[in-house]
Amino acid sequence: MTADLxxxxxxxxxxxxxxxQALVERYGRTLAVEAVRTALADLRTAKAVADxxxxxxxxxxxxxxxxxPSQRPMFNLTGTVLHTNxxxxxxAEAAIAAxxxxxxxxxxxxxxxADGRRGERDDHVRTWLRQLTGAEDATVVNNNAAAVVLLLNSLALGKAVPxxxxxxIEIGGAFRVPDIMARxxxxxxxxxxxxxxxxxDFEAAIGPETAMLMKVHPSNYAVVGFTHSVPEAxxxxLAHKHGLPFANDLGSGQLVDLERWGLPHEPTPREALQAGADLVTFSxxxxxxxxQCGIVVGRKDLIQKLNKNPLKRALRLDKGRLAALEATLRLYADPDRLAERLPTLRLLTRPAAEIDAVAHRLLPAMTRALTGQAEVAVEACRSQIGSGALPVDLLPSHCLSIKATGTRSGAAVERLAAAFRALPMPVVGRIEDGCLKLDLRCLEDEAAFxxxxxxxKMPGGA
Incomplete structure (x- = not known):
């Protein structure tokens, strides 16, 4: 029977x-009227009625x-600490407050x-960057890709770079070094x-049109076996012999030696400058x-050339990110408490035994929530740093491994993953061996989880 529309x-x-009226009060009359009209139109399309x-x-x-809000907080249980997506x-709390x-x-x-005149926005971080890297000068832009573009456009426009x-390299989103250089x-x-x-090979490539030599730190991969690369020094x-600058793109970048906390070594800007680099870029x-920002440190005369490039204005940082960066850099002045105050380092150095304890505390609640739908077990696993940093080095961790009852089908595990993503604060894990693995390295708020x-809500047939 057709509804009487x-x-x-x-x-x-x-x-x-x-x-x-509550909608008008909360959202304003314009949006409330539009929503009511849309609701009525939907009812007419569905041939349904309502009061x-x-x-x-x-x-x-x-x-x-x-x-x-389109951006929502999430639980990152993928096992990738620095997950680009x-x-x-x-x-750090200090950066958020700043x-x-x-x-x-x-x-x-x-x-x-002090003098009531115009200042320079990079001054808010320049002193700290010089102190922490040993550089003569520094500048900052909105990400490391922008730093590389600014560097090349300022020093090698129309010229050759071996x-x-x-x-x-190519990193996520089909971002390729050759494309960046062309742009x-x-x-x-x-x-x-x-x-x-x-x-x-570099010696043979240097000619009248050569502007500089450049090294790019590999991201997301490692070449092993019968290999050879030219030491930075x-x-x-070679560059200085020919009167050329030498730039080193470190990519991820780190201001301290991670080996202090038992992590694999990652090249630092200070080390790159000590090896002879004239400019170093990093994230x-x-x-x-x-x-998010890109940092360039190095020779003062070259930094000045970058800052005079009109592109610098298009790529500069806003006041919020500059404040956050300055607050983050200040934390490095106290390395003894850095792992306690800097979330990235705290998560990377989290002991496997502590993560295992978290997993066993969560196991009963997870088992109850998935009764009759899936089986849950605590398993050892490996986390990765992410964002191109130390791609072959993995960190011992523990996870909750969830398997749909009676099956390891791809469809069943995808439904499990979708159910966890549909929670008020979405939970994102990784699918591996027919199971949904929730790596707990980055879980710090157990109560909220x-x-x-x-x-x-598990869909039927999970």
């Missing part, structure tokens, strides 16, 4: 009800979905309070082979543990 209330009648309150309730659901480094302090009010971003074939306006000269590049000496939101298990 003439019984649907008019927009004005719906808006007079208490539910609709004034029913229409307003449908409108409320639509508005709630529309006005919800999940926002990379978590900011951002909040300046974002809601005017600040001395480019103002010298790079080893083994370093022509920067310089000409890539490939030298050596994928697995072996010698100093003589030798590349720097702020990876191993450094700060906000357990509390929302009551909302877990």
């Amino acid at each position: 003439s019984r649907l209330p008019a927009v004005d009648r719906v808006l007079k009800g208490a539910t609709a 004034e309150d029913g229409v307003a309730t449908l409108a409320a659901d639509k508005l709630a979905a529309r006005m919800a 999940l926002g990379r480094a978590l900011l 951002m909040a302090e300046v974002l809601g009010r005017p600040s001395n971003l480019e103002f010298d309070v 790079v080893s074939r083994g370093e022509l 920067a306006g310089c000409r890539l000269v490939e030298v050596g082979t994928t697995n072996r590049t010698h100093l003589r 030798e590349l720097a000496a 702020g939101d990876k191993l450094l543990g700060g906000p 357990i509390a929302q298990l009551a909302h877990l």
Whole structure:
């Protein structure tokens, strides 16, 4: 029997009800009217009827979905600490507070309070970067790709830059070094082979059009076996012999030696400069543990050339990220408490025994939530650092391994993963060996994780 659509209330009648008035109060009249009209249109399409309150309730659901923030906090249980898709480094409390302090009010971003004149925004971090890297000068832009573009466009526009074939990397999102170099306006000269590049290869590539020599730190992969790469000090000496600058793109970057905390060594900007690099680029939101930014440190005269490039203005940092970066850099002045205060280092150095204890505390609640649907077990696993840092080095960890009852089918495990992603605070793990693995290295709020298990809704046939 077809519904009598003439019984649907008019927009004005719906808006007079208490539910609709609450929508107007919360979201404003324009959005409330639009939502009511959309709800009525949907009812007509579905050939369904509802009274004034029913229409307003449908409108409320639509508005709630529309006005919800598109970015949501999540539980990163993938086992990748610096997960690019999940926002990379978590900011330290000091960095978050520093951002909040300046974002809601005017600040001395480019103002010298002492003499009342215009200031330079990089001054807020320049002194710390010089101190922590040993560089003559420093500048910052919005990410490391931008730092490389600015460097090449400033020093090698229209000229040639030799790079080893083994370093022509591609990282996530089809980001390729050759493409970046082309966009920067310089000409890539490939030298050596994928697995072996010698100093003589660079020597042969240097000509009248050569602007600089460049080294790119491998990301997300490692070449092993019959390999050879030119040591940085030798590349720097060759560049300087020909009157050329030598740039080293470290990619991830770290300001301290991670071996102090039992982690594998990652090259630092200070080491790169000591090896002879004139400019070093690296990221702020990876191993450094700060906000998204790209950092360039090195010779003062070269940094000045970068800062005079009009691109610098297009790529500069806003006041919030500068405040967060400055606060993060300050933490490095106290290395004894760095692992305690910097979330990235705290998570990377978390003992496997501590993670195992978390897993066993969570196991009973997980088992109850999945009774009759899936089997849960604690298993040893390996975490990775992520974001291209130390790609072959894994960290011992523990996970909750969830297997759909009676099957290891791909469809069943995908349904398990979807159910956890549908929680109020989505949980993202990894699928491996027919199971959903929730690596607990990055789980610090156990209470919030357990509390929302009551909302877990398993689809039929999981």
